[in-house]
Amino acid sequence: MRSVVAPPAAGRPRSALPGFGLSLGFAITYLSLIVLIPLAGVFTKAAGLGWDGLWQVLGEPRVLSALKLSFGTAFVAACVNAVFGTLVAWVFVRYEFPGKRLFDATIDLPFALPTAVAGIALTALYAGNGWIGQWLEPAGIKIAFTPLGIVVALTFVGLPFVVRTLEPVLRDAEKELEEAAASLGATRWQTVTRVILPAVLPALVTGFALAFARGVGEYGSVIFIAGNLPQVSEIAPLLIIIKLEELNYGGAAAVAVAMLVISFTLLLAINTLQAWSNRHRQRSRAAPALPHPVLQGEGS
Amino acid sequence: MNQATDHSLLDPPQLPFEPLLQRNAVVTEQPWVRWLLTAAALVFLGFFLLLPLVGVFTEALRHGLGVYWQALTDSDALDAVRLTLLVAAIAVPLNLVFGVAAAWAIAKFEFRGKTLLTTLIDLPFSVSPVVAGLIYVLLFGAQGWFGPWLIAHDLQIIFAVPGIVLATVFVTFPFIARELIPLMQEQGNDDEMAALSLGANGWQCFRYVTLPNIKWGLLYGVLLCNARAMGEFGAVSVVSGHIRGETNTMPLHVEILYNEYNFAAAFAVASLLAGLALVTLVLKSILEARHGGELSTSRRH
């Protein structure tokens, strides 16, 4: 289809296509009705408390510890995913082994599996009488119903973000650079840490941030495995629900706003980073045949 | 992993004049390192991804097929399946239309605020599902802004199907748009411009040029959107009201059964959802394998 006709009017401005007003208008209206206006509602509700009221809610020890727990466990899980996700992405891009296709498909399981199902399954595995828990509990390691359980659940939901962000970048990374580094006498370890890692770092940070953002708000998989003890294993989304159940609408909105503001800042950072790394990648991809400036200078 | 299964020597493609072994030695690791890394990655995946999946089916079938079948044909379970299908059947097309419109505007045109718009479309990704439910309670709940008006007109949004649809639309909002935007950006405007210059009108141009170009990407987005729509728990839980046979979706039904000591039934319904996830993954793999070139770059394998 794409090659049926040659583009005779390549010089036309982009806006020559029709439907701009219609599509943009519809997109913005829909976005406003479904997302922006309702979200504005929660801000208005929280604003109803006033600054003092807002600070009072957010200063409650229980709220503070729930926010700390949500962001803390999400951070730890994202770190675990950064390490193991990189490992998985590396192995899947660089090596061949039997069953690769099958394993590759399962990496997206956390995207497709409903969180509640993940929650009960992980709980069944890691509880004291579960398949994994029964081996860990005698060793003094309790996972289910502790913050550790939350980390396990968040690692589950966050894994594909890191792997899927890293894979294309690793695949595109040019082996010529590695060869060049090696031919210059770099050990494999040096090549990996000095050549490959810097190239994939923006993608790794993006994947990390995506996994982190997802983990902060996660609810379904966590409540089954967390134990939900106030100030110990009670996550911020659960606290929002509890505040709602206590008919404390303002309080619920305040916690929600705190989460939204932090997450939104994070998202902005991700998008900026993504735009930056895309430019970076396109620049480096634009001239794949050219030798690297540094290497050129050194000679080979 | 022994030498026989080690295919890495074939990668990169053999070049005639190069000493193959030496070439590979510098761009890959020692066999034992490769073996160790692969084993570590697979063990990690096994523990974190495969075992939970196996666990769901094992628990579901623990008490035999009879119990399993009974749990799935229970009237509450069937109602939950029906509701879940209905909600997905409304939410996914809504987001489909939005996704195409947003992608058309963002990918085909330059305008101010484009980055902001893209960011806002992503926003629901970073909003906790619970907050997604909360915002609609604050708007449409009896104590909310539109509550009194809705009551006066005898309309029910929260604790009824519309509320569940709204919450689902919110959490699945970016899926299709996010899939289409990069794809349409990569494809550029040339095809459409050509069609226009040959006398096609806007609709024909979209229908006969753009749509065939994006159909696999579109399907891909629909697939992911649908999986999330059917599996959403947190947001729906807040707005559902848990009326059995009426506002109880499958994931909520799993929770209810789980809380009733009815573990076999809970895992049975969970296994249906897990089956849906597996079907999604299979279709997704097929799409990536067969039509990878027509998906956005990040999906090509």
Add this chain to the structure above:
Amino acid sequence: MFRKFLLFATLALPLAAQAGVELLNVSYDPTYKLYKEYNRAFAEYWQEQTGVAVTIKQSHGGSGKQARAVIDGLRADVVTLALASDIDAIAARSGKLSADWQTRLPNHSVPYTSTIVFLVRKGNPRQIRDWDDLVRPGVAVITPNPKTSGGARWNYLAAWAYAKKHLEGEAAVRDFIARLYRNVPVLDTGARGSTTTFTQRGIGDVLVSWESEALLALHELPPGQFEIVTPSLSILAEPPVAVVESNAARHGTSAIARAYLEYLYSPVGQRLAARHYYRPVAPAHADPADLARFPQLELATVAEFGGWQQAQQTHFAEGGVFDQILAAASSGVAIP
């Protein structure tokens, strides 16, 4: 878009109205099986009496959560919750029923009662006999969160009543309660969640529970795992029922909603309550074999706490005694 949703809404309404008369009973977790059977019995009775087919829908969850849902617009015709203060909250917050709702039905709108007992593991390995065993160091106690669970509030008041009887001064009582909650490793949001934690996840040495929940667990789960311990003193737990007047009026179900709740006091209703482990207020109608499952014990009442409104205000409101105790407990010795 909004118009589209209104369209869904208008589509959803007639769907609900199709099946003759429909009632929605919004209840708390442990009553599911009771009402499942009772609804069938009532539907038969009503069909016989009036020739009208009635479908009763059920919604279950933590009592506080259910009250919140009704306040937010869940279209309950009747509520059958764990304690009076949750229905009080509906009356106060939404005005959907009058403040004196408790006078509308016999026995201040309480058709069956229950109490709080302990469920322990088979053989009672930690030798738990009474409330003071729960505050011993190292005993893991499972009880839900009083902020969201009705049953948990009864648990708390029962423990308080025991401490008040045996200890001198409120400081000592508070200390007793603080020690008890320090022994709680998991604070679930509902009674059912706690039961699952104790029975299925194998956490804790003792579950403080509704008698009905404990008996249900004993009979529903594979036998030989648990036993019930009845403490020397507990509380008369009174789960009340009420018609949500303005909802019922809107749905045109006022009469049938009232009949539905009144039927709970009938011989059939009382017998079913006893069968599903609730103590009937008119035991004469119940099966003696069912009644034999309820031991006699000394019961405090919520009246000793000044009634539910007073108890709610003092103990469970924002910044109340429970909050103070929990804050002290978590800032002092770390909860395991």
